[in-house]
Amino acid sequence: MEWIRPDDTGYDEARKLFNAMIDRRPAVIAQCGNPNDVGEALRYAHEHRLDVAVRSGGHSVAGMSMNDGGLVIDVRPMKTVTVDAAAQTATVGGGVTWGEFDRAAQPYGLAVTGGRVSTTGVAGFTLGGGSGWMERSWGLACDNLVSVDLVTAAGELVTASEQENPDLFWALHGAGGNFGVAVSLTFRMYQVGEQSLAGLMLWPADAAPDVARAYRDFAPDAPAGVGTALASVIAPPEEFVPADLQNKPALGVVFVHAGEPGTGEAALETVRSWGPAADVVAPRPYAEFQSMLDDQPDQFNYWSAEYHDEFPDPALDVFLRSGAKLPHPSSQLLLIPWGGAVAEVYGTSTPMARRDATWVSHPFALWQDPAQTEAAIAWAKGFRRDISDFATGGVYLNFIGHEGQDRIKAAFGEENYNRLARIKHQYDPLNVFRGNQNIEPAA
Template sequence: MNETYPRGADPASSGPISGEQHRKPVDPGLPRPLLDHFASRLNGRLILPQDPDYEPARALWNGMIDRRPALVARCRGDDDVVASVNFARDNGLPLAVRGGGHGVAGQAVCDGGLVVDLSEMTDTDVDPEGSTARAQGGCTLGDLDRATQRHGLAAPVGVVSATGIAGLTLSGGMGWLRRKYGLSCDNLISARVVTADGKLLTASGSENQDLFWAIRGGGGNFGVVTAFDYRLHPVGPEVFLCHVYYPLERAGEVLRACERYVAEAPEEAAPLAVLGRIPKAEAYPAAVHGQPFVAILAVSTGAGEDAAEVGGRALRPLREVTEPLCDLSEHTAYTEAQKFLDDDYPDGRLYYWKSVNAPELSDKLIERLTQHTAAAPSPDSTIDVWYQGGAMARVGEQATAFANRGVPYLFGIEGNWDHQADSERNLTWVRDTFADLRHFSTGGIYLNFPGFLEEGEQLLREGYGGNYERLSAVKTKYDPGNLFRLNANIQPTSY
């Protein structure tokens, strides 16, 4: 199984090594005329280690990732992607695919191989009459939101605008609209996919249906998706953003209130509860800086001129659970609501996340959540409680590759810190918290928050659930040589 490892990590162990940073050679050992010929076939450009823009080309959002590819093919269209896939396959190079570069596992860059970089492929074409949009594979959520909101429409995507649509959608895609309109992958109508043999295919309900099934939850195992066609929904343009912080000591009361809200309210909102410490930032009253909290975040999902007012009334119960530390809720544009968490996840910070599904929110589990939150070595780390259900749970478990749909709670364990010297403590906190919360789980993780999958195939199979064997068959058909292996990798039976 091909795995990814943090900066300074030894692939033979799950812990960081001391001394010099882990490096692999970047020279692919290919003759210069061959590289020149490849470069001449690209409408974009080929970036080599000696080029001045190599360092930014290999940098990712997650500062833990420090890999040195031999080549970066900055593509401008489908033909460039086809040429790049063929070149990597024919020359035996490891192949990574970069969309938004925001995946926490850092699989968008590889050591000593070729990166297919889609970051300049950001065109978006919206059909307001048909309520659909086609977005190229390098688009971020912000790119897609800006284009669709011009027409009062939105695709269900994630909650941080710098996230790439590609990795998000291929592994599910959870955001503020998940309970009303489903996951990102549930709203995928079709996709253009470059497969390992260099073919450009359309995957949809009528073409290459097996591939279409697999890319809706199976990750980047099957090819490079160069364009996504989404179903859109009326949202905004003004919405209500619930953003209220309560004392952590009231976590049981707050989480239970949110649980009741989800059970009783219509699917107008998909709350996210966050346990952490209030940042020392101007947005928060100085009197509460550093205090442990449990927050409730939610965005109303209505449309029209009075959407924000109606949404504010609908979300009011979440703001009145008990006396808050602070309440930053407001009427705002949907595009701004989609960006309000961006400042919490700056480029270059060190990130290590894991996730756990759970069938219930027991008193003991809530107690453990508060204890682990208080023990976090970084003030920027959080434990997030995603309240599930609604539209995302009404899709059949085998209708798409995305698994564990019926589980009502997902816990995201986010280790977020700023200094390499603190890495061991933060990695240990995430791993220990994950191991403890697993006792409350019936299995399964969210593959957009995978950690580095040190636990191996068992955890990977849980992430894909009962769909793993079918996914393996599709993988064997479209990528028998496992060219696309820098991901939560599904082994082809022929490999």
């Protein structure tokens, strides 16, 4: 294990997060290569009365994987990926990112629902639920967990699965890092073959109302194996974009088909019939597609989200108005269809409430100039305010930052939250792991 302190070379690089808004200075960063290292770091934090944060990919938009003056358990050295092609499973270390996982599984023609940004950590993404392009066909990432090995607040290495510690295993399906440090995760995998049909299509702003309505009617019933999203963007100055559309507001559809070969073409032709001005959907390795839409590093980030049972024309009007006022060319406004395999698991089967939502809207503010911070955050909050009449009140916590305890409870519902609080009391009664969307231990 390597201990990194403020005077050490590499300290600034070790504390750097995806969100450039976050500039925190922990007293010590413990880079852990195995479960014993994690236990030692936890003991050190207890002895020195240091707050604890856990860092893997570092993609928490609120910077929950870093703290000021405390100890950060950095699991990035845990980079193993083992694929069992015969069993169609894979086991990854707690520090693996989705890009690393996807590339390791691609030679076997296998994948599982992963992050839409390839630098996201597998562990935090999955334990928070795991919403990705293939969720309607394969379920959320957490739905495909076979087991999780984690180190508890007491420094004990435990395995959670349907057979071992089943209550803890249930809690790890969406309640995040409240219960320990994940050092290993095993997943069920799915066939994607050598190539998937995937990419992006763009339309100019004047076509957006018609395309948005066509998409709204198409996406909830898209065939198995098809993943999509509607995105208000600023068209990039890239060769595949017509010159008269570059750097202007545009509407995009992300399309991926990772099902049976030959079954995605009809769905793709439906979307193409809407006449995109730019179209880069083509056969490519699934792992390549998974990194196509990665954001540039060193940008400021502020995100939020809402669930919707319906998205009628007035809601689409709100979406399009907000999407026409993106605060920066890197910002996006996403509308993501749920249903399918996501909705097949609901109620108290996992901690996440309202999984039967039909849509998730996701204002994704990114910018580069600190002077734009106030306007960018106001844009994201303004969308939430304007869309509130069409929202259910549910929320996917991986899509938001610090929005208060009421939003955390809304993500789980009262019954699930109370059960989580009891499990939290069992595994972390002193709330050591509170640097997250925190569940407070039951009294």
